[in-house]
Amino acid sequence: MADQRLPLAVVRPVGALSAAHRAWVSHPRWSLAVKGAFAASLAWFVGLLAPEPFSQYPYYAPLGAVLATTSTVVRSVRESLQSVAAVLVGALIARTVHLLPLPGLVELAMVVGLALLCVGWRIFGDMGSWTVMSSIFVLILGNGGDGDGMEFIGSYIGLILVGASIGIAVNLLLPPLPLTPSELALGRLRDGMAEQVELLANWLEDRGTLDPDEWEQRRQQLLPTVECARAAVARTREASRANLRVRYKRNEYWIASQTRRAGALGTSAEVVDEIVRLLVEWERDGRGEVALGQRLRPEFAATLRAFATALRAAVTRDVADQAAAGAARDEAADAVAGLDRSVERLRDVVRTAQRSSEQTYLVAGALIVDLARGADALRL
Known part of the structure; x- marks a missing residue:
């Protein structure tokens, strides 16, 4: 009986200490x-x-x-x-x-x-x-x-x-080095963008045209999250100057990793903002020529979901431990490759639609360029 209780007596304090440490660094x-x-x-x-x-x-x-x-x-x-x-x-x-x-x-x-x-x-x-x-x-x-x-x-x-x-x-x-708060800020930005992209894909498939007021509000709501992530990573970079803690526990690699991912997610945030802005302006009722229409919405929604998948993988592409980064790197590379294939399929569908229609699909072309830019940003 004593042998069975021993692991519980050991695990509970360790779990409590781990939780306390996470709360402290957060x-x-x-x-x-x-x-x-x-x-x-x-x-x-x-x-x-x-x-x-x-x-x-x-x-x-x-x-x-x-x-x-x-x-x-x-x-x-x-x-x-x-x-x-x-x-x-x-x-x-x-x-x-x-x-x-x-x-x-x-x-x-x-x-x-x-x-x-x-x-x-x-x-x-x-x-x-x-x-x-x-x-x-x-x-x-x-x-x-x-x-x-x-x-x-x-x-x-x-x-x-x-x-x-x-x-x-x-x-x-005892120099400050807020790596965990900036990591959390990047995670919130990642989740916010992926959630908005997935919701946009569902909306296009289920409802068709967008509600301009609602989606403009959603677009504006993401901006503070973008600024918060940028500010958090900037504070970490400044805190790393003349900081002895940078040399320990591979913190230097972690800082470089956050800087790269912050740049990738920042560019992706601009892409998401531009996609929502274009669709709010063009894919709505009252437009004589919409950006996508019923013919292109399903394929575009599928590409948006591939973009969301790549976004979620990007935040785990680099980790503090270089030895554990390989699997995350492969996952991110596969997600971006999937996005590339989806963008190419969407491009083919738009070309086919142009040949059989008098519509120019210029806005659809701009949306494809934005998605390709997002894929390039996540290809670190």
């Missing part, structure tokens, strides 16, 4: 929160140990630490420098205006106005808003005597710089 914000909390706590501790007058304001060090741990390694360095520069400019604005004999309300308005003028400076990048925050902090909290004011400014800027340095160091030791 939600990079969790690791970001842990890393940011650790860096902020360390920066606070360093601020408390700093000599006077820095130890009077230890709460500014965690600001710099959090800033540096909320992005990629390369960006954290750039944004930390930009934020320190913005803080410095804001502090100088507040200190300079405070030296003028102005009423409190006028002084505040001038400080905020001048700081807002600096927000859009290219040198600050996305960190320009720190100019306004810094100017207000310095104006309100550092407006004592000349010595106190300069002491506050020095402590404020110095502690943010120290905190940012700690955050950068933590980011270098």
